[in-house]
Amino acid sequence: MPRRICLLLLLLEAVAGSPCPAAGGPQYRGFTVQFMDAKSLTEAVRTWNINQVRYMMCPVWRNKGGTNMASWEKILKDLPAALDTAKKLGIAVVLDLHHLPDDNRKTYSKDANENEHLWWYDRDNLALLIACWKQVAEICKDRDQVIWFDLLNEPVDSMFVHKTPSYAPALPKWMQETIDAIRTIDRRHPIVVEPGPGMLCWGFRGFPALKDPVMPVIYSVHMYQPVIYTHQGIHDTTIHPWPGRFNDHGGGWWDRKRLEEELAPAIEFQKLHHARIYVGEFSAARWAPNAVGYLRDCIDIFEKYGWDWNYHAFNESAIWSLEDSEYVDLCDKNGKYVRTGLADPKSGLRYIDYSLPQVGTLPKVEGFTGRRGVMKKAFERNGIVPKAAK
Numbered sequence: 001m002p003r004r005i006c007l008l009l010l011l012l013e014a015v016a017g018s019p020c021p022a023a024g025g026p027q028y029r030g031f032t033v034q035f036m037d038a039k040s041l042t043e044a045v046r047t048w049n050i051n052q053v054r055y056m057m058c059p060v061w062r063n064k065g066g067t068n069m070a071s072w073e074k075i076l077k078d079l080p081a082a083l084d085t086a087k088k089l090g091i092a093v094v095l096d097l098h099h100l101p102d103d104n105r106k107t108y109s110k111d112a113n114e115n116e117h118l119w120w121y122d123r124d125n126l127a128l129l130i131a132c133w134k135q136v137a138e139i140c141k142d143r144d145q146v147i148w149f150d151l152l153n154e155p156v157d158s159m160f161v162h163k164t165p166s167y168a169p170a171l172p173k174w175m176q177e178t179i180d181a182i183r184t185i186d187r188r189h190p191i192v193v194e195p196g197p198g199m200l201c202w203g204f205r206g207f208p209a210l211k212d213p214v215m216p217v218i219y220s221v222h223m224y225q226p227v228i229y230t231h232q233g234i235h236d237t238t239i240h241p242w243p244g245r246f247n248d249h250g251g252g253w254w255d256r257k258r259l260e261e262e263l264a265p266a267i268e269f270q271k272l273h274h275a276r277i278y279v280g281e282f283s284a285a286r287w288a289p290n291a292v293g294y295l296r297d298c299i300d301i302f303e304k305y306g307w308d309w310n311y312h313a314f315n316e317s318a319i320w321s322l323e324d325s326e327y328v329d330l331c332d333k334n335g336k337y338v339r340t341g342l343a344d345p346k347s348g349l350r351y352i353d354y355s356l357p358q359v360g361t362l363p364k365v366e367g368f369t370g371r372r373g374v375m376k377k378a379f380e381r382n383g384i385v386p387k388a389a390k
Contacts, residue, residue, distance in 0.1 A: 025146075027306060028052035028092055029382055031314035032281055034061065036082030036093075040315050045089045049379040052091055054150065054280055054310045055082070058098035072101035072132070079139055083147065090386030092146035094192065094310070095136060096280065098153040100128050113158040120157055120170040129174065130181045137186035147189045150280060151178050154222060156198035167195045167203030176210050179217070187214045192278060194220045199227075199281070204265035209273045219275050221266045223282035223298055226254050230284045230294070233328060233343070233351035234319060241345040242290040256297035267305060279309035283320045286371065287328035287343050287351070295374045303381070311375055322372050329359045 030052035031044055044050050059071035079095075086093045102125070108118035119125060129152065140147050152175075157168035175193045182191060191212060195203030199222040210217045224230045226248035232240045240246070243255035249262065260267075270277045282298050284291040295311075302309045313320050330349040331337050338349055340360020352359070365372070 026051070027381075028278075028308040028310075029379055030054070030091065030310050032056055032096075032310050032312045032316065033314050034058070034316045036078075036086065038085045041082075041085050041089055041091070044314055045091060045385055048314075048376065049382050049385050050091060051382045051385045052094065052146075052308070052310065053086065053314075054094040054096050056096050056098040056153070056313075056316075059101040060099045067103045068099075068101040069103055076135055076139065079136075083140070083143060083145065087143075087145040092148070094148040094150050094278075094280070095140075096150040096153055097129070097132060097136075100125065101132065102128060117157050117159040120168050120174075126174050126177065130178050133178055133182050134185060137182045140189055141186040143188070148192050148218060148278075149182065149186075149189060150192040150194070150220060151175055152194065153280075154198045155194060155196045161197045161200070161202075165203065165206035166197050166200075167207055168197070171195070171203075172208050172210065179210060179212055183213055190215055190218050192218045192220050192280070194222070194280065198222075199224045201263055201266045204269040207269065209275070216276065218278050219266070219269065220278045220280040221263070222280055223259075223263070225249070225259065225262050229254070229288060232288055233285050234354050237331075237350040237353065239289065239343045239345045239347070239350065242284075242288065242294045244345075256300065259297055260301050263301060270305065277305065277307045279307055281310060281312040283312040285319050286321055286324055287326050289343055289345055291326070291371050292374050295371060299374070299378050322375055323365065325362050325365050326370055327360070327362050329356075 028051055030050035031048070032054040033040060033044070034056055036053070036055050041053065044053065057072075057075050059068040059075060062071035062074065083093060106119075106122065107115060108122070109115040133149065133151065136149065155168055155171050157170075160166055160168060179191055193210060195201075195207040197203050201221040201223075204219070204221070226246035228236070228246050228248060229240050229242055229244070232238065243253065245252065246254050248254070252258070266277055269275060279302055284294045288294065299309070311322075315323070318324055326342055327340055328343055329337060329340050329352040330343065330347070331352045332349060335352070337352060337359050340362070343349075343351065
């Protein structure tokens with residue numbers, strides 16, 4: 001966006017109180033999805049009023065005894081029909097390469113962190129990344145609909161996560177080469193880059209603005225901080241409140257203000273480069289105490305800065321489900337099942353190990369209460385989503 005136009009919009013913002021749309025177009029609010037079947041997309045639009053889905057193209061999840069590449073080819077085969085459905089429903093689509101379809105992933109070191117680091121220096125991996133996106137570009141190049149290309153989900157080099165810069169050193173060059181390859185085929189659809197590292201946003205600090213000859217690159221962040229809160233009951237069995245004290249990123253008190261402070265690298269990047277910021281994923285385990293407050297705090301920040309966002313996830317996992325209740329199996333300190341109900345940090349109970357099967361019965365959810373109510377209200381900001389766009 002030309003600087004003088006953005007300055008004008010900033011002046012209007014001061015009057016109207018709305019954020020500067022750094023890359024133009026409507027603001028998108030929607031879900032991540034594992035499948036793009038017509039039934040799920042229709043339900044997401046008609047029940048929730050979303051205007052975008054982020055399709056997690058993950059061949060590993062689809063691999064049922066075959067190969068990752070075969071799963072990838074099936075994803076590509078089904079993609080045109082899925083995009084047709086999205087267009088008819090009037091919703092935008094983000095195509096997220098969630099995992100490379102690598103059937104022969106190499107081992108570079110016995111040390112896990114070093115192995116991950118060395119992965120970034122094998123250009124065969126880059127070649128596969130580019131090949132996948134050239135296939136997607138061929139499918140999408142003539143499609144007159146809103147489609148974003150999210151190049152690589154949560155890229156990370158563990159040896160640099162706690163360094164400055166914290167993004168994988170090879171990432172900017174890999175992303176630039178992938179952008180250049182896509183633009184030899186598709187010059188119609190925006191490209192999304194995640195600096196990372198992983199599901200953190202520290203990689204925005206010092207990340208270079210990439211060059212796209214067609215339109216500005218969109219930059220994406222995922223929000224799962226503090227992870228000990230958002231992933232409670234998955235990685236540990238302790239019940240954690242919100243807001244509260246957590247040891248993530250230096251520890252201390254975490255609340256809405258702290259969340260905004262943690263997102264500062266993305267906020268600063270947005271201001272420095274007049275970039276469009278997109279929250280590709282954010283969530284909290286459905287049983288997390290006061291997940292209502294956590295989700296509301298996140299959305300308030302996203303809306304303050306005019307960011308697009310997708311809640312994780314719709315019809316994908318019982319961990320993040322808005323369709324299920326907040327009830328969860330609880331046990332005593334010895335791991336003995338006590339009851340199935342709401343998690344209370346003051347109860348002295350703990351979560352049952354997530355790997356164990358559900359013991360109790362979850363109540364049927366009716367109406368929009370709790371997390372459902374927060375998300376339903378947030379999606380109302382989309383206005384009227386066209387249900388049968390031509």
